[in-house]
Amino acid sequence: MAALSLLDWALDGLLALLLLWLAWRTLSTPALFQAVVLFIGFGLVLALVWARLYALDVALAEMAIGAGVTGALLLAALVRLEPPIGRGRHPARDDEQDDNG
Amino acid sequence: MTQPVFWGLVGMALVVMGLYALIVHAHLLRKVLALNVMSSGVFLVFIGLARRAPVEGSAPAVDPVPQAMVLTGIVVAVAATGLALALIVRLRSLTGRTFLGGDKGD
Amino acid sequence: MAEPPNKDGGGRRTVPDRTKTPGSVPAHRALPAAARALLALLMLGLFGGLAMAVLSLSEPAPGLAAAVAEHLAASGVDHPVTAVLLNFRGYDTLLEMVVLLLALVGVWSVGRARGCAGHAPGPLLRQLPRLLAPLMVLVAGYLLWVGAHAPGGAFQAGSLLGGVGILLCLSGQPLPRWADGPVLRLAALLGVAVFALLGVAVVLLPDGAPLAWPPALAKHLILTIELAAMLSIGVILAALFTGGRP
Numbered sequence: 001m002a003a004l005s006l007l008d009w010a011l012d013g014l015l016a017l018l019l020l021w022l023a024w025r026t027l028s029t030p031a032l033f034q035a036v037v038l039f040i041g042f043g044l045v046l047a048l049v050w051a052r053l054y055a056l057d058v059a060l061a062e063m064a065i066g067a068g069v070t071g072a073l074l075l076a077a078l079v080r081l082e083p084p085i086g087r088g089r090h091p092a093r094d095d096e097q098d099d100n101g
Numbered sequence: 102m103t104q105p106v107f108w109g110l111v112g113m114a115l116v117v118m119g120l121y122a123l124i125v126h127a128h129l130l131r132k133v134l135a136l137n138v139m140s141s142g143v144f145l146v147f148i149g150l151a152r153r154a155p156v157e158g159s160a161p162a163v164d165p166v167p168q169a170m171v172l173t174g175i176v177v178a179v180a181a182t183g184l185a186l187a188l189i190v191r192l193r194s195l196t197g198r199t200f201l202g203g204d205k206g207d
Numbered sequence: 208m209a210e211p212p213n214k215d216g217g218g219r220r221t222v223p224d225r226t227k228t229p230g231s232v233p234a235h236r237a238l239p240a241a242a243r244a245l246l247a248l249l250m251l252g253l254f255g256g257l258a259m260a261v262l263s264l265s266e267p268a269p270g271l272a273a274a275v276a277e278h279l280a281a282s283g284v285d286h287p288v289t290a291v292l293l294n295f296r297g298y299d300t301l302l303e304m305v306v307l308l309l310a311l312v313g314v315w316s317v318g319r320a321r322g323c324a325g326h327a328p329g330p331l332l333r334q335l336p337r338l339l340a341p342l343m344v345l346v347a348g349y350l351l352w353v354g355a356h357a358p359g360g361a362f363q364a365g366s367l368l369g370g371v372g373i374l375l376c377l378s379g380q381p382l383p384r385w386a387d388g389p390v391l392r393l394a395a396l397l398g399v400a401v402f403a404l405l406g407v408a409v410v411l412l413p414d415g416a417p418l419a420w421p422p423a424l425a426k427h428l429i430l431t432i433e434l435a436a437m438l439s440i441g442v443i444l445a446a447l448f449t450g451g452r453p
Contacts, residue, residue, distance in 0.1 A: 012104065012107060012108075016107070016108070016111045019111065019115070020111065020114060020115070020118075023115055023118055023119070023138050023141075024118060026134060026138065027118060027119070027121075027122035027126075027131070027134065027135055027138060028122075032128070032130060032131070035131065035134055036134070039134055039137065039138075042138070042141070043141075046141055046145075049108070049145070050148060053104070053108065053148045053149065053151070053152055053163075054152070054161040054163045055148045055151065055163070055168045055171070056358035057168060057172055057288045057289075057354075057358045057359070057360060057363065058144070058148060058168055058171050058172055058175070059358075060350070060358060060359065060363040061172050061175050061176070061362050061363050061366065062175060064363060064366035064367055064369075064370065065175050065176060065179050065362070065366045065369075065444075066141070066175055066178070066179070068366065068370055069179050069366060069369055069370070069373070069444050069447075069448070070137065070178075070179050070182055072373050072448055073179070073182055073183050073186055073447060073448060074130070074133070074134070074182075074186065076186075076448060076450060077130065077186035077189060077190055077450075078130065080190045080193075080321055080450065081130065081189070081190060081193050081199060105264065106261055106262060106264065109261035109264070110258055110261055110262075113254055113257040113258055113261060114254060116257070117250045117251075117253055117254040117257070118250075120250060120253070121246060121247065121250045124238075124246060125238055125243060125246065146261070150264070150268075151270070153264070153267050153268040153270060154267060154268070154270045154272040154273075155267040155268075155269065155270075155272075155273075162267065162272075163272065164270035164271055164272040164275075165271075165272065165275050165287035165288045165290075165291045166270070166271040166272075166275065166291055166295075166296070167270075168288050168291075169288050169291040169292045169296060169299075170296075170299070172288070172292065172362060173292075173299055173300065173303045175362075176303055176306075176307060176362055176440070177303055177306050177307075179444070179447075180306050180307045180309075180310035180311075180443075180447070181310065183310055183314060183444075183447035183448075184310045184313045184314055184447075186450070187313070187314040187317045187318065187447075187450055187451065188313075188317060190318070190450065191317045191318050194318075
């Protein structure tokens with residue numbers, strides 16, 4: 001296990017602090033939209049951490065899947081759970097015409 | 102304190118934070134977020150462990166097996182998240198609530 | 208269907224940051240303060256126990272890196288992670304793709320797909336896929352190919368294709384007639400089908416065992432499987448985004 005220099009430790013510490021702060025804010029912020037956006041940011045910082053740990057395949061996958069696709073899924077779910085302000089259609093009302101999907 | 106131990110501790114902190122949020126929040130979307138944070142913490146512990154391989158020459162000391170497992174884990178996590186979100190949306194359209202029956206929501 | 212007022216709304220208006228103390232969350236939680244405090248203490252205790260477990264790890268630890276390096280030449284690829292994913296622990300990867308397929312089946316059985324664009328997409332979102340989609344497909348192909356000797360591979364490439372699908376969905380492009388229905392289902396199945404079929408077919412070779420790629424054929428088998436997997440993963444991720452049956 002190679003010894004790490006002070007700069008390495010500073011970088012690691014900074015990334016760890018950022019990660020923990022983002023996670024805490026994601027889980028505790030009152031606004032859901034803000035939480036989802038912070039979660040996407042959390043995924044991106046996590047990808048940087050994977051790069052620090054020499055896990056480049058995992059970094060690529062985290063950025064694309066963990067931050068990208070999961071973020072898109074969460075935002076889509078957020079929109080489907082709440083009607084957009086000012087628009088008439090509510091996703092829930094559309095489902096009343098749904099057959100027993 | 103070496104790199105694996107450091108990131109292992111950060112990962113455990115994420116797991117514990119996610120678990121607290123999972124139990125405390127009633128809104129299902131927040132529970133999904135908490136689960137994702139927990140799984141990220143677990144992956145962090147795995148990849149930290151992968152850094153413990155003995156050094157071979159000039160290559161970075163990494164064990165590829167935990168990395169492959171985490172890759173699998175990320176894909177499974179997104180699959181589970183997708184399914185969970187579809188179920189939440191369906192629950193909302195059927196009952197009008199975004200929290201489970203026993204919880205006192207809004 | 209009556210909708211109860213939901214205080215936990217989206218942040219379309221700026222909500223002032225009301226977090227007072229670390230860990231405090233707004234009023235719509237169900238647990239009383241005493242229970243929260245007890246839970247926080249339990250969590251701290253849990254963290255202490257886990258931290259002790261982490262600190263007691265030995266290093267360097269004899270992991271599997273040496274074993275993988277030893278057999279890398281016979282695996283058909285040059286990159287250890289790809290070798291582990293598709294050769295040494297191919298069973299895990301096969302089951303993972305089955306999990307993806309099951310999630311798709313679950314999402315499809317829950318409801319119909321919502322239209323992707325909630326409202327008419329703006330000019331940027333209408334034009335962006337024309338530039339980005341071909342580029343993303345190209346990069347996905349590159350990631351697939353380079354996964355044999357550098358970080359990359361089927362999952363990264365597949366997720367990029369999924370991103371293409373999501374982008375197309377968001378920009379309001381309707382799928383062409385032929386892409387809905389059987390073609391979509393076939394594409395989603397292809398990864399698992401090819402992997403499983405090849406894994407079983409290998410048994411017929413002399414000294415064959417399920418999922419044991421012979422070193423001479425391994426490179427080609429792995430590439431074929433990765434190609435099918437990339438396609439499947441892309442289709443499944445995009446289909447998960449649409450949130451229901453087509």
